[in-house]
Amino acid sequence: MENKINSMKKYKNYIIGAGILIIGIILGNVFSGNDNTKTSHSEEEHNYVQDPVTKLWTCSMHPQIRMEKPGKCPICGMTLIPVDNSSSSEEKIGDNEIVLTAEAIELANIQTSIVERASATKEIRLLGRVKPDERRLFSQVSHIPGRIERLYVNFTGEKVYRGQKIVRIYSPDLISAQKELFEAIRSRDIYPQLYTAARNKLKLWKLSDSQIDAIEKSKKVQEQIDILSDYTGYVMKRNVELGDYITEGSSLFDIADLNSVWVMFEAYEADIPWIQVGNIVDFTINAIPGKNFKGKVTYIDPFVSSSTRVAKVRVELKNPGNKLLPEMYANGIIKAKLTNIKNAIIIPKSAVLWTGKRAVVYVKVPHEKTISFVYREIILGQDMGNFYIVAKGLKEGEVVATNGVFRIDASAQLIGQKSMMNPTGSKGNTGGMAGMDMGGDKKEKETKTEMNDAEMKKMVMIDKSKIDPKFKSQLGEVVDAYIHLKDLLFDGDFAEAKMQSKNVEKALNNVDMLVLLGDAHNEWMKDLKKMNLQVTSIMNAKDIKNQRISFAKLGPELGKSIEKFGFKNSNKPLYLEYCSMKDVYWLSYDKTIKNPFYGDEMPTCGEVTKEYKN
The missing domain is CATH 2.20.28 (Rubrerythrin, domain 2)
Structure with a gap:
């Protein structure tokens, strides 16, 4: 009995000891883990801050x-x-400077150019047509009234020569004049003046001496007489038909002498100040390939057409062989020079940002180590093709950004400094640091933001055809992840939807915004911020109801991005669908409605409102 009691005491002591040992191990691990975590965290903070x-x-x-x-x-x-604070500590940076790191310069492909002085020259390209020389256009008229009995020239374009027969007419007046001539011939010895007057009457009707001599020799009245051409050239228009009655002075034919022609070029009103009489024009004729022509400007039209906004510039040219025909097209080049401007300050066109009212450039600030640019408004002069003349605002030797200018301007907009869209440098729309609300008068800030957004919307122009295909493919991956999330919400799977929202976030962050330039880059940054906000809300939601609330805001934002930039996937149709019961939109690959906001309650509530195409 005593041995049994001792054995029980021994087992009891073993159990107590084992329990104490287990508790000690657990407490040791807990305290040891906390110490390690704390130590690691402290070291991490120390490394970051100290x-x-x-x-x-x-x-x-x-x-x-x-x-x-x-x-x-x-x-x-x-x-x-x-x-890198080594340079910023030594150099003073102005308040209006946009500081860029070397990495940002390289990524944005920012290039600069020195402002120089040069002669104001410009290569002007002109389009024109060959025209007849207006001083060599003739109207062949009849000097005798009568009736057309025969046409020797029958069609437009026929060439005629001076003295050539063109028509034969019957004329009662001509018959009377011949009778008067024969009477004067019989009394020529007594009244020589009557003979001379009768002969001159026929000459005034443009009959040649040979024709009059033939009449006298025949001693017969000719009822019909041939009219001879007064000019050499091509018939531009035939004005009479066989059998027509004509009066003295009636136009028979319009004739053009093409031994010399005009080339009439059209100059836009912006180019007119550059063109001077005497400028050499090098041009080609489309119908005569391989041959170059050259001529001087002899006349500049003093009037600009109200409909085409061009003025005529004339070049006169000899036309041996009549190879240059009216209405042939010509392409000309004038290397013009402004005579009233010497040593003009010029900059490349790519350096200038236009707002409609202002011309803006970004001037590089001359620091030794820091790279920074400052906003400056300038006044432009004449357009020189690839360059502008600067009338005011820049000096020779200054350096301006000529490539990546939109990215510099975007950085200025983000930090609330002077920029193309914000010339006053007001920070009302950014609140100090870009993307963060730093307080202030909320009502005033909302008003300014609304105005700036309205102005920005008018100015932003994104050409979807020029968006990098890589960006469109990455946006298509975002759509794929979104559609999967939509299907999970339709199934009511809260946990899986939470996990899938992380994939949506990953797809969004994988989109390479560096392939976008200018307005497109800025617009995507705005869209990305809004979509990430909703995705984060879905990840942090406590129940599926709140997930669906955030999802309702995510769909329209993604749809706006697709509208702006386009997207690319495996040629699946993408639809925008709408539920009027909840007033919500969502995207889907399927026309069959699967409402992610009602699930099993009303799965088919909704309709297709739009289709997006790749």
């Missing part, structure tokens, strides 16, 4: 971002890089 070399982190595309820890850019989602 590093004497790298204290701030920035974005290579948006250098206005300054963070105390590495991570992602809050604007574009790019990985932050360390800030």
